[in-house]
Amino acid sequence: MVGGATVASAQQSAVNVSVESSLDEPVVGESVTFNVTVTNQAGSGGVVDVSSIMLRTNEEHYERIEDVGSLAPGGSLTVQMTTTFEEAGQKNLRAHVSAGRQSGGNLRAYYTPVTVDVQELDINGGLSTTTNDSDETTVTFTNYGNVKLSDVEIAAATDDEVRDRRNALDVGPAEADSVTFETDNYETDTVTFTVAYTARGERYETTRTVTLNRQVTGEIRLTGLEVTETGAATSIEGEAANIGGTDVESVLVSIPDTDGISPVGGSGEYFVGSVDASEFATFELTANVESDTVPIEIAYIVDNNRVTTTQTIDVSSITTTTGAAAQNQPEATADGDRQGSSGLPVIPIVVGVLLIVSLGAAGLYLWNRE
Template identity: 30%
Template structure:
């Protein structure tokens, strides 16, 4: 055989091999199927899913027109070889196919590793004669490296029965935007308010935040799953999920009240709501009752766990200095109403001004200067304190300084004052001082006597000359008597 003919024969043989290989490549998978029930087509969306993403496999099952009778579809499954128990999804009791009819079945699948993978669509059923039939159809999928938006979650440990927020952040790190965004939060043993949220689009390098209110129903380690479904720039519909550990504690409710009398200002008590439990205390209404006083009401929106909130209740219509006060706080924890009570004895001494440290000195002008302090010995503030010299027969005020306006004096505090007066030293040893002030809107007036010790004056001591004259007379009398006795003796 010539070289040309050998080359032609070799080329022909090579062409035959290629033809046979091509025939083997395109041989439809229905060759291994039942003669009456076949899978005519199987597609997957997206066409190139990312590793770890969930995608859909949709198969068309047909009972051929020449079949002997109906075919009952008991189960359709998709298997990922090497995927273990989690690599198989199925649907059961799908109905009956009459001869010449078809049905479509969609199932989800996930492949964790990138590369080419062959999945199997399996159909299980039986004919009218009761013969079991199994049909297998391979589906080849190219799985690419995952490039998808990221999901992150931020939340505190949960408490059974107590609602708390779970914040989800969707971050699109792709070079293109995504659209038709759908975010879902799921979990076992939890109640989720509005578990599904939607958005029109999320641009490249952009973030979106979603807050879900979650109420656990069982203590222990639970799982929360966040699912993001979106359409990418190629038009493919994609899904990605993240699962988070969610620790849930049993409910601990412990609410206490601290009540203290407010010093200064108008009569009042401070009520501190102490939340020693592990759930929020909400919608707190604080009231007070007493047989000797009237208390106002206060509201607190929320007290977080291991935290406090303080409010002020005004006390009016006081009928006693130390009234018994009962304070109640009605509140809500984990959707249920409760009440805490505390009874204390208040101490309310109305503001009262005492004039203390009074000193009286003589001035060079002949008037008297009075200095001292206006001291508030009560537990409430006083206002408009004024100290003045009250005029009398032998005492009168002198300007400037006839009256001194002190102003407000806080509880247990004091303020200084200075007054000027004219005193008739021969007839007066006290100076009347009048103090006026307001307590709870009522005017009070009282008078204090300041002791006045007049200085020594000639008028008070008397003249020195009459005393000298008396002494001279006495001396002359004594001398005369002495001379008279001597003469008689001589």
């Protein structure tokens, strides 16, 4: 803060004093520098001797400099005065300058006020973490206090064993710095991060235990399965479900040709394609099965890696629908004649029935005439 000039009388109006502090809100015990400037304005008519400069309140003297120097008209000088405050609160200070004309004039006092608001000491460092898709965990150290934190070291530990250490930069008030740990090979998702740092010559520690928010890789699992037996052929229908958190591409499900299991034609494999995270797509496979279990091979690409797994289906434990084998049905003739499932000719039977009815009606007519 810059104060205006205060003069003892009109005769000394040529002397001007200003002051500014390096910090408006210093912390208890923190050094504050005050720049005090004394000016002998041009046209003053003589040289001014500056005897002393003090930094004081009405009750206390903080700093004092003697035999500062002389100022010709138009000249000025600046002195630095450094002090600390041991108690919090507002400090109403004055830059007190004693100066007089070199020709033998009496010394006069010039005052310029400056105010600083001294803060209580607050040492407070905090940790936060984020885990990305590559299972890298970034630890951010933030200075929530009002003094500089230095010699910052962050350690990662699992099951009370330190896995890694990283150094961070010095962190000023309201500032932060981050370091990254490779946590993809940690056997547990629970990690304790500890930061050690120095403030005002003392060593401090802050600890935070977190559960890593890992990205779950896409994974295909066959669900909603339904088995249908049609003669010797077994049809398996279901859903290729992505139970992971990333998309899966080029999904192919197939039944391998093994002992007791043989795919039916081209129905032994089914290309599903892409399946988004937490989504599914349907499939259908057909094979001749002579066992209670059927291995289904699942191949797909996830995060640029090709994955091949096998899921074995217990067809005996799944509710099945059994249908008759397909029969060759005769084609309809041009005049619409058809054969029923019994194999008996339909048209001759109808003609016979009509003939019997006609003969019966003729007999009844002849009987009535007699």
